[in-house]
Amino acid sequence: MRYRKVPDETVRRLPLYLRGLRFFSEQSPDHVSSKILAEFLGINPWQVRKDLSYFGEMGTPGVGYKVKTLTNQNQRILRLDSVHNAVLVGVGNLGSAVLAYQGFRTYGIEIVVAYDSSPAKIGSKINGVEVKDISEMWQLNELDIDLGIISVPGGAAQSIADELISAGIKGILNLAPDYIRVPKKIKVISIDIAMDFARLPYYIPAS
Amino acid sequence: MRYRKVPDETVRRLPLYLRGLRFFSEQSPDHVSSKILAEFLGINPWQVRKDLSYFGEMGTPGVGYKVKTLTNQNQRILRLDSVHNAVLVGVGNLGSAVLAYQGFRTYGIEIVVAYDSSPAKIGSKINGVEVKDISEMWQLNELDIDLGIISVPGGAAQSIADELISAGIKGILNLAPDYIRVPKKIKVISIDIAMDFARLPYYIPAS
Numbered sequence: 065m066r067y068r069k070v071p072d073e074t075v076r077r078l079p080l081y082l083r084g085l086r087f088f089s090e091q092s093p094d095h096v097s098s099k100i101l102a103e104f105l106g107i108n109p110w111q112v113r114k115d116l117s118y119f120g121e122m123g124t125p126g127v128g129y130k131v132k133t134l135t136n137q138n139q140r141i142l143r144l145d146s147v148h149n150a151v152l153v154g155v156g157n158l159g160s161a162v163l164a165y166q167g168f169r170t171y172g173i174e175i176v177v178a179y180d181s182s183p184a185k186i187g188s189k190i191n192g193v194e195v196k197d198i199s200e201m202w203q204l205n206e207l208d209i210d211l212g213i214i215s216v217p218g219g220a221a222q223s224i225a226d227e228l229i230s231a232g233i234k235g236i237l238n239l240a241p242d243y244i245r246v247p248k249k250i251k252v253i254s255i256d257i258a259m260d261f262a263r264l265p266y267y268i269p270a271s
Numbered sequence: 272m273r274y275r276k277v278p279d280e281t282v283r284r285l286p287l288y289l290r291g292l293r294f295f296s297e298q299s300p301d302h303v304s305s306k307i308l309a310e311f312l313g314i315n316p317w318q319v320r321k322d323l324s325y326f327g328e329m330g331t332p333g334v335g336y337k338v339k340t341l342t343n344q345n346q347r348i349l350r351l352d353s354v355h356n357a358v359l360v361g362v363g364n365l366g367s368a369v370l371a372y373q374g375f376r377t378y379g380i381e382i383v384v385a386y387d388s389s390p391a392k393i394g395s396k397i398n399g400v401e402v403k404d405i406s407e408m409w410q411l412n413e414l415d416i417d418l419g420i421i422s423v424p425g426g427a428a429q430s431i432a433d434e435l436i437s438a439g440i441k442g443i444l445n446l447a448p449d450y451i452r453v454p455k456k457i458k459v460i461s462i463d464i465a466m467d468f469a470r471l472p473y474y475i476p477a478s
Contacts, residue, residue, distance in 0.1 A: 075473055079466040083450075106450060143472035150468075157371055161364030167425075167448050167465030173472075211471055218374075235471035239464070241374050243290075243313060251474035253467050257446070258374030259286040260460050261357075264418055264442035265350035265380075266282055267458035 070141065074115045078142050079171065080105055081115070085135045086170075097128035144172045149209040151233070153224050154216035155180040155195050158239055162215060163190045176209065204231035215239045225252075277348065281322045285349050286378065287312055288322070292342045293377075304335035351379045356416040358440070360431050361423035362387040362402050365446055369422060370397045383416065411438035422446045432459075 070078075084105050088096045098116065102109040116129065119137045123129040139145045150168070152159055152175050163175060179198040180186060186197045196203075212233040214221050221240035228236060229250055238244055238254040246252055277285075291312050295303045305323065309316040323336065326344045330336040346352045357375070359366055359382050370382060386405045387393060393404045403410075419440040421428050428447035435443060436457055445451055445461040453459055 070473075075470055078473075079463075079469040082469070083466065104450070106452075141473065142469060143475070143477075144469060148472050157364055157368030161368055162464060164364055165448075165465065167463070168468060171465060171469040173465075173468060210475055211468075213468070234475045237464070237468045237471060241372075243311070245313075249476075251471060253471055255462060255464060255467055256286075256374070257369060257444070257462060258372065258378060258380075259290065260462055261375060261380060261418075261420070261444045262286040262289070262349060262351060262378040263282055264444060264458060264460055265355050266277075266285075266348070268350070268417055268441045269456075270350075 070118045074118060075142075077107070077111075077115055078138055080107075081112075082135065082138045082142070082144075082171075085131055085138065089131050089135060094131060095124070095128040096131050096134075098123060100128070139172075142171075146172065148173050148211050149176045149207070150174065150211035150213060151176070151204060151207075151209050151228070152178040152193070152213040152215060153180075153198065153201070153228070154214065154220075154240075155182075155185050155190065156215065156217070159213075159215035160190055162213060162239070163193050173211065175213070177204075177207070201227050202231060204228070204233070210234045211237070213237045213239065214244075218242055277325045281325060282349075284314070284318075284322055285345055287314075288319075289342065289345045289349070289351075289378075292338055292345065296338050296342060301338060302331070302335040303338050303341075305330060307335070346379075349378075353379065355380050355418050356383045356414070357381065357418040357420060358383070358411060358414075358416050358435070359385040359400070359420040359422060360387075360405065360408070360435070361421065361427075361447075362389075362392050362397060363422065363424070366420075366422035367397055369420060369446070370400055380418065382420070384411075384414070408434050409438060411435070411440070417441045418444070420444045420446065421451075425449055 084101055098112040099109045102112045150173055152162060155178050175193055178193050178195045179201055180195050181198045185195045188195050212228040214224050216224055218241045221238060221242035222244050225236055225244045225246060235251045238252055241256050291308050305319040306316045309319045357380055362385050382400055385400050385402045386408055387402050388405045392402050395402050419435040421431050423431055425448040428445060428449035429451050432443055432451045432453060441457060443459045445459055448463050451459060
C-alpha cells in the first residue's frame, strides 16, 4: 500500500504518535480517541486528526482509532517495519550515551558498529557494539548499513559525513554542532542541544 | 524595544540564524544577503526573509542585512543578551556530555550546578561544575537559576521536573525519553534522539 506524501512537520510527529500508541497498546484498549492521544502527547486534538488523516484510515466517531492498525500503519509509513542497521562515529561522552541507550531498538534501528580514533577505545565493546579504528571506515562498504550517527567534536563532522556517504550511508543523524553539506539524495537530521536550549529563555517571562 | 509575537517555527530557527550570523561576523563582512545566509544554513531564502521580517529591520536590496545589527536583535529577541543560569540533573553519559560541551556558553547560558544520586559522582567536579546530592535539590530555591536540564534515565524525568518547578525553575530542557506534564507557565523543550533518528528511514529510498 502506498501513502500520499506526508509533510515534514507531520513526519516529525509520527515517532511521537508511535510512542503514544505503544503506550496505549500496553494499557490494552482497542481504540483511542484523538483527544486522549493529543492529551497524552501534549499537542492539539485537531493536529492529531489532521496528521492521522495521512494514514488513510479514519477514526470512528465516538470510538476513536484502532490502536493496533494505527501502530502498524505508522511503522510502515516511517519504514520502521524492517530492521535498519546503523554505524556510530565518535565514542566520546555523547557517543557512549547513544550506544548505551536502548531507545533505538524499539524503533527497529540497530547500531552494529562504532568507530573512534582513540587507541584507548579501539577494540573495546560498549553495550555489545565493537569500537573499530576510524581509519578502517572504508570497510563499511561491505556491510549492509544505511544509517550513520555522527557524534564527533565540532569541526570534524563534515569529513566524517563525506566518508560515510562514500561508504554508502544514505541517512545521517548529526549530533555534532556543525552544519554539514551533503548531496541532495542524502538525508541529514541534525540535533544541536545548545541550539534547542537557547530557545528556552524566549519563553520565560523576565523576573 | 518590543517585537511582535514570533511564531514557534521561527523561534526554532533563530538560534540557527545566530550561529550563521556569528560565522559571518568572524569572516568580517558588514552585510549578508538572505540568499547567502540561506545557503549557509541549508534553508530557503524566502524563509529567511520571512523569519527576519519579525526583527523590524529590513535588509537593503542588493546589499543585504547588517550582520552586527541583526545579531544584536536576534540575541535580544531570544533574551540571550543577559546571562541565564542553569542546573543539570543526572550526570550519566549524556549529562556528562552536556557538561563537557562548551556550546551553551556561546548563547549566554551557564550551567552552575549539577545533581546526581550516585555516591561515586557526588562531590566531584565535571568541567568546573560541582555535582551535588540529588536529595539537596530543594536548595536550588536559594540560587538565581531559571533553567533546568533533565538528563536522567527514562521513567525518572517527571519527578525531577516536579522538584525543579517547585524550586523555581521556569524552563526545562528534557533529554530523558519521557513525556513530562508541567503547569502552563512552564516551558519544556524535549529532545529524544531516538525519535529524531526514527524519522530517517522515511526519507531513505528502499534499496
